[in-house]
Amino acid sequence: MFSGVMRSDGVQLHIVFSRLHHGPDMPVIATPDLANEDVNGFTLSGVDPGRRAVVTVSYGRGNDPHGIRSMSSKEYRTASREIHEQHHLEHRKSLPLPLAPGPPLPYHTMAEIETNTPMAATADPLTIRESIHHKLLCSESALAFYDISHARSRFELRKGQQRAIAMTANYITTGSKKYNRSCRVKRHTRRNRKQRKRKAQRRRQVRQSRLKAEYDDIVQCIERLSAARDQQAYHMDQLLRVSLDDPMSLQPRSRSVTQRQAFAVSLNEALDMFVSGHDHATTTLTTEIEELEEQKQAIQRQYLTSSGQR
Structure with a gap:
């Protein structure tokens, strides 16, 4: 026996077939089915995910005050280093694109390419064709941007998500401290602050x-x-x-007045040229x-x- 499911988002249609599992139904365990030693080893808890808290857990029963443990969204993002990776990616998108083969593009950064990409979630064939043409036109630049360095960034983000999930589960189940010496960032310790200062x-x-x-x-x-x-x-x-005091006196008196006057004129012209060069040098x-x-x-x-x- 098979089961079929049809799913659509207004643009695409997905048809999923699956084969039903044959066999006995899974047993349903209730509280009376547990032995006393099983009940004594566990504590009832209510999990309530909220907007500002990833998860909030209340331990205890009865009318007595219950212990509450919560992990906020800010603490979760800090543990996963999600914000750090986002800032790093946005900074890379604002940098000039690396050289790529093909005709020059009218865009200089990856942020401009993504901003000017037409929306593909539409039923208009013309808009879909424009979106495909734009992606093919910028494919070389996109492949050059999302290279091996981007794969490393995604891998670090994946490790951060696993670390944040494990940290949240450990805090909720065991009640250990959210921040201890092993989780503390090394640049915040007193010894490293002194070393950085020196x-x-x-x-x-x-x-x-x-x-x-x-x-x-x-x-x-x-x-x-x-x-x-x-x-x-x-x-x-x-x-x-x-x-300039008496240029005529620089010549011997045996020369005529005309010769001495001609010499004075030539000397004044030479001095004018020398003064111009002197002014330029000064x-x-x-x-x-x-x-x-x-x-x-x-x-x-x-x-x-x-x-x-x-």
Whole structure:
């Protein structure tokens, strides 16, 4: 003899056939059927799943106060590390997609692909065709995204679910503590906090030493550039003082006035070109010094920020 079941979600139709089991019916055990030693070894409990609690168990009977044990949804998710894996997956979806063969896609992240995927749970053939076309178009990127690293993440999530179920069952049945030393996260212990603090201090000292070395190098560069700018300005002033006070006197008096005037004109033209080059060099040196001053101030802020972290 067979039994048939038809199930439909509005889009698909499933027909399930199963063969009925032949044989005696399973015995129904009631409380009077148990012996006294069996009853004494067990305690009646009522299980009540709720919205905020995965399960709530009440132990005891009669009018006396009953012991209640419950496992909240937050505790269950913490034990299974479900939220951690979800945050990790959402972060991966927000990153740029890896390179995949095929034509370039108008989407840059996996989150954009999943957001723009048409809904497949519909009876409209056009919408179903668009959904299939979109999935085939983005199949290479999806396969490159959900690679072996995603399989590891799903495996860790599965282990977390098994761990949370075992932890809940152990707490409900035995009444042991939800959190003990073996279940405690290692980064929360006092000894590891001290070790982390010492490591952070060593990293801070290394970072401050590096910033101090960079600061000293920038200060030396600024001093060298300032000295070069001042020296160039000094020589320029000396040259202008000698040549512009009386350029006619630089020529011997045996030459004619016309020759000395022509020499003075040529000297002034050469000085104009030299002054233009001097101004350009001075501007370049000043710009470089200003950029180094900004870098020095940024390093000072980084040093003060790292010194203020404890």
